[in-house]
Amino acid sequence: MSAYEDLMAFQRQTEALSQISGRLGWDQETMMAEGSAPQRAEEHAAMASVLHARRVDQRVGEWLEKAKATDEVAAANLRHIRRSFERTAKVPAKLAEEIAKTTSLAHRIWAKARAEDDVATYLPVLDKVVKLRQEEAVALAQGGDLYDALLNDYEPGATGAELEAMFRALRPRLVALRAAVLDQPKPMGLSGTFDEAAQLALSTKLALAFGYDMNKGRIDKAVHPFSSGSGIDVRITTRTNPADPFNCFYSTIHEVGHACYEQNIDEAYLLTPLGGGVSMGVHESQSRIYENQIGRSRAFTGWLYGQMRDSFGDFGIANEDTFYACVNRVNDGFIRTEADELQYNLHVLMRFDLERALISGDLAVKDLEAAWNDRFKADFGYAVDKPSNGVLQDVHWSEGLMGYFPTYTLGNVFAGCLNEVMRGAVPTLDADLAKGDTSKAVAWLRDNVQCSGGLYEPKDVITRACGFVPSEGPLLNYLEAKFSGIYGL
Amino acid sequence: MSAYEDLMAFQRQTEALSQISGRLGWDQETMMAEGSAPQRAEEHAAMASVLHARRVDQRVGEWLEKAKATDEVAAANLRHIRRSFERTAKVPAKLAEEIAKTTSLAHRIWAKARAEDDVATYLPVLDKVVKLRQEEAVALAQGGDLYDALLNDYEPGATGAELEAMFRALRPRLVALRAAVLDQPKPMGLSGTFDEAAQLALSTKLALAFGYDMNKGRIDKAVHPFSSGSGIDVRITTRTNPADPFNCFYSTIHEVGHACYEQNIDEAYLLTPLGGGVSMGVHESQSRIYENQIGRSRAFTGWLYGQMRDSFGDFGIANEDTFYACVNRVNDGFIRTEADELQYNLHVLMRFDLERALISGDLAVKDLEAAWNDRFKADFGYAVDKPSNGVLQDVHWSEGLMGYFPTYTLGNVFAGCLNEVMRGAVPTLDADLAKGDTSKAVAWLRDNVQCSGGLYEPKDVITRACGFVPSEGPLLNYLEAKFSGIYGL
Numbered sequence: 001m002s003a004y005e006d007l008m009a010f011q012r013q014t015e016a017l018s019q020i021s022g023r024l025g026w027d028q029e030t031m032m033a034e035g036s037a038p039q040r041a042e043e044h045a046a047m048a049s050v051l052h053a054r055r056v057d058q059r060v061g062e063w064l065e066k067a068k069a070t071d072e073v074a075a076a077n078l079r080h081i082r083r084s085f086e087r088t089a090k091v092p093a094k095l096a097e098e099i100a101k102t103t104s105l106a107h108r109i110w111a112k113a114r115a116e117d118d119v120a121t122y123l124p125v126l127d128k129v130v131k132l133r134q135e136e137a138v139a140l141a142q143g144g145d146l147y148d149a150l151l152n153d154y155e156p157g158a159t160g161a162e163l164e165a166m167f168r169a170l171r172p173r174l175v176a177l178r179a180a181v182l183d184q185p186k187p188m189g190l191s192g193t194f195d196e197a198a199q200l201a202l203s204t205k206l207a208l209a210f211g212y213d214m215n216k217g218r219i220d221k222a223v224h225p226f227s228s229g230s231g232i233d234v235r236i237t238t239r240t241n242p243a244d245p246f247n248c249f250y251s252t253i254h255e256v257g258h259a260c261y262e263q264n265i266d267e268a269y270l271l272t273p274l275g276g277g278v279s280m281g282v283h284e285s286q287s288r289i290y291e292n293q294i295g296r297s298r299a300f301t302g303w304l305y306g307q308m309r310d311s312f313g314d315f316g317i318a319n320e321d322t323f324y325a326c327v328n329r330v331n332d333g334f335i336r337t338e339a340d341e342l343q344y345n346l347h348v349l350m351r352f353d354l355e356r357a358l359i360s361g362d363l364a365v366k367d368l369e370a371a372w373n374d375r376f377k378a379d380f381g382y383a384v385d386k387p388s389n390g391v392l393q394d395v396h397w398s399e400g401l402m403g404y405f406p407t408y409t410l411g412n413v414f415a416g417c418l419n420e421v422m423r424g425a426v427p428t429l430d431a432d433l434a435k436g437d438t439s440k441a442v443a444w445l446r447d448n449v450q451c452s453g454g455l456y457e458p459k460d461v462i463t464r465a466c467g468f469v470p471s472e473g474p475l476l477n478y479l480e481a482k483f484s485g486i487y488g489l
Numbered sequence: 490m491s492a493y494e495d496l497m498a499f500q501r502q503t504e505a506l507s508q509i510s511g512r513l514g515w516d517q518e519t520m521m522a523e524g525s526a527p528q529r530a531e532e533h534a535a536m537a538s539v540l541h542a543r544r545v546d547q548r549v550g551e552w553l554e555k556a557k558a559t560d561e562v563a564a565a566n567l568r569h570i571r572r573s574f575e576r577t578a579k580v581p582a583k584l585a586e587e588i589a590k591t592t593s594l595a596h597r598i599w600a601k602a603r604a605e606d607d608v609a610t611y612l613p614v615l616d617k618v619v620k621l622r623q624e625e626a627v628a629l630a631q632g633g634d635l636y637d638a639l640l641n642d643y644e645p646g647a648t649g650a651e652l653e654a655m656f657r658a659l660r661p662r663l664v665a666l667r668a669a670v671l672d673q674p675k676p677m678g679l680s681g682t683f684d685e686a687a688q689l690a691l692s693t694k695l696a697l698a699f700g701y702d703m704n705k706g707r708i709d710k711a712v713h714p715f716s717s718g719s720g721i722d723v724r725i726t727t728r729t730n731p732a733d734p735f736n737c738f739y740s741t742i743h744e745v746g747h748a749c750y751e752q753n754i755d756e757a758y759l760l761t762p763l764g765g766g767v768s769m770g771v772h773e774s775q776s777r778i779y780e781n782q783i784g785r786s787r788a789f790t791g792w793l794y795g796q797m798r799d800s801f802g803d804f805g806i807a808n809e810d811t812f813y814a815c816v817n818r819v820n821d822g823f824i825r826t827e828a829d830e831l832q833y834n835l836h837v838l839m840r841f842d843l844e845r846a847l848i849s850g851d852l853a854v855k856d857l858e859a860a861w862n863d864r865f866k867a868d869f870g871y872a873v874d875k876p877s878n879g880v881l882q883d884v885h886w887s888e889g890l891m892g893y894f895p896t897y898t899l900g901n902v903f904a905g906c907l908n909e910v911m912r913g914a915v916p917t918l919d920a921d922l923a924k925g926d927t928s929k930a931v932a933w934l935r936d937n938v939q940c941s942g943g944l945y946e947p948k949d950v951i952t953r954a955c956g957f958v959p960s961e962g963p964l965l966n967y968l969e970a971k972f973s974g975i976y977g978l
Binding site: 012013016017019020023024027031032033034035036038039040042043045046047049050213214215216217218231232233270271 | 506512527759760
């Protein structure tokens with residue numbers, strides 16, 4: 001066997017073990033009894049230790065030195081493996097351990113602090129997390145930008161400066177659009193209760209309508225919906241709330257977007273570095289375009305309205321137009337994960353600026369809450385009422401995930417670009433969606449984005465699909481047109 | 490850290506990884522979509538390779554040389570680890586691989602052969618399996634008895650000679666009892682259909698009634714019921730058949746017996762070699778005493794009758810006595826897994842004699858079917874009608890599991906002994922069971938059998954619990970008394 005073949009055989013086992021590790025997480029959130037948690041913690045730790053040993057295995061370094069890429073696929077595989085190997089090599093083992101231990105502790109302290117609205121007990125451990133991640137960034141950046149070094153774990157090739165420029169263009173127009181919309185009378189909301197079994201049945205119908213392959217996955221309930229796994233075993237979860245069936249339906253469609261990306265990757269890449277979504281931003285572009293540009297479109301919601309009437313009878317919404325406005329209703333609110341399509345990115349933009357300032361040292365952890373509250377007031381026009389609705393709301397920083405937040409908005413920006421091109425490529429799109437038929441849309445996304453998996457760099461995936469370098473323009477145009485229409489601006 | 494502590498830390502991770510491997514199997518039988526099978530096969534192989542590497546890790550040998558046992562628990566841990574390490578060391582890696590490959594192939598050929606009632610295409614690969622297992626037995630036995638070497642994987646310390654003596658004493662009295670019972674008029678059977686959701690609800694009630702802890706496990710449906718896992722995550726499965734609710738209820742109680750054994754082991758042994766059931770025979774003793782001596786007793790079936798009336802209304806059985814006879818009805822049949830308490834051991838005894846003759850070389854694979862059919866006719870009085878009802882019915886030999894079958898009957902023999910002593914120790918037992926209260930019985934089994942896990946050798950576990958060396962007498966006395974009573978012999 002050649003060095004490349006040896007390396008790939010080793011890597012294939014590593015990928016299989018990673019899949020198992022992910023499946024344990026799925027099991028924990030969906031199936032495992034609560035009393036089993038202490039044992040599961042040891043199982044997770046054992047798998048992490050096995051995976052770590054493989055990541056630092058010196059044979060990988062030797063194979064990488066000798067391996068030669070004979071084609072584009074091999075070159076991409078080597079790029080991924082080299083990136084991961086070099087990343088691990090740059091960070092001292094002691095520091096990596098310290099980060100793992102501290103974030104695990106910080107996560108527990110954060111959960112308690114959020115429940116008790118108690119910022120003070122959280123900030124010391126967050127300060128420790130920030131300092132450790134800065135230290136890691138110094139090791140990774142080797143003289144380059146610290147934030148970029150962290151960002152690249154989630155979005156290879158992206159830079160903070162480039163995102164800053166993009167986000168700076170987004171912010172004023174989003175703030176203005178939001179203010180204009182909230183100045184108008186609110187569309188009607190849902191009222192009453194909606195049978196949960198019927199919600200789940202329609203949720204499954206929606207998953208199938210978007211092309212989710214139940215023969216290579218399954219749908220279960222979870223407190224926080226997620227999708228899990230790559231290759232031919234990609235599972236999703238959803239949730240139900242008797243008062244809010246949209247939560248169920250759009251959680252499902254969002255997770256189906258993530259899951260279809262994984263399911264639609266070329267099967268030749270199964271259990272290789274190319275066999276998973278290429279970045280968080282590209283992943284989010286798929287979940288968001290399924291959920292928003294398709295799922296919350298006038299055409300598709302017209303079909304969904306009929307489905308809901310079939311499932312729940314008359315639920316107090318008189319016609320498709322009212323239903324469309326109801327689905328896309330914009331409300332005041334503090335919480336990112338509950339935000340609508342219009343306001344969501346404003347939540348992300350402020351986190352991006354704040355975490356970048358934390359990592360650069362321009363913002364001290366002790367000043368974080370004040371900075372958060374000032375920024376929120378500036379963009380949303382009202383004050384944060386309590387820390388659990390403000391700086392304590394997200395899990396990310398406690399887990400050390402600085403650099404992750406901007407990929408949410410980057411995904412929305414990508415989705416905006418893809419939507420523009422997809423609408424050109426599928427001229428019958430609205431007529432199809434009005435019948436609940438997403439097949440041409442998801443086929444276009446499969447062939448132009450999803451199937452290449454990790455073959456190209458993230459930004460290149462979108463550039464190849466669109467024929468232009470992605471920018472914030474299409475997303476802004478789309479949002480302004482959509483919400484002006486609904487709110488008669 | 491001392492050598493013992495190093496070894497135990499390593500072993501603890503190995504045990505955690507084994508639990509994960511078992512959980513993958515559970516997932517495959519209960520949750521995984523069919524289309525995910527090829528990926529799962531690679532995941533299994535990757536875990537097997539990780540576990541194999543740990544089993545042959547030379548550090549284990551070095552630690553074992555230096556480690557000193559300072560108490561009974563440490564001595565037992567070292568005994569288990571040493572046994573497993575030495576077993577692996579004795580078998581050449583090439584032979585182990587060949588066995589794994591051949592049994593995997595044989596399993597597929599067997600499944601097809603059974604479906605098509607085609608012995609001829611199965612025998613060549615079975616012959617190969619037998620020869621490989623003989624070769625392995627030679628490596629393991631180091632001059633000792635070949636069959637014992639295989640048997641000891643499932644029942645450490647047991648010998649074929651000892652089992653032969655025990656089974657020779659069982660056979661004539663079982664054959665005679667069976668013939669006498671089948672000479673009598675048959676008790677009434679069940680008729681009609683039984684709602685499957687109601688079966689599952691009552692099945693869960695039964696599991697709880699026997700002390701199964703749902704906070705450290707769960708119940709799902711599977712084609713072939715099983716229990717899975719050790720420690721504080723022990724899951725069971727059951728099945729439903731609209732015409733046969735007893736299949737569901739007694740599958741559940743059987744698996745609950747296995748699961749409670751695992752759940753009731755001293756938590757101090759979690760993820761150590763002592764943290765699982767000590768042998769197949771002792772395991773089966775627990776599943777069988779829950780299922781038969783308790784679950785099919787006159788007292789407990791009296792309570793179950795009321796439960797079934799509550800769940801299904803009048804189902805055509807007039808009273809508790811008729812119901813008791815119905816539960817314990819003895820039918821003609823070819824299939825071991827469908828056999829009642831009385832006939833079950835006759836199925837096992839013939840397999841034990843046949844597989845022992847295969848391993849010793851006294852019986853050639855080409856003569857196996859004839860030997861099977863002759864023996865069946867002798868013990869059951871009628872001829873096997875087709876191979877899928879005869880020599881092709883069981884999965885075991887295709888998987889190379891020679892030495893496994895006798896542990897089923899050994900478990901029944903152990904259950905017979907335990908039942909005799911338990912009835913003495915719990916004088917109110919029948920009065921309790923008549924109210925569906927198993928608590929004193931399962932507490933006795935927990936304290937006298939289950940909690941010690943792997944601390945003692947299998948036979949010693951039963952001897953300590955009973956105060957005498959286990960033998961076939963109590964089982965025979967119990968069966969003769971029970972079936973004479975039901976059938977008025």
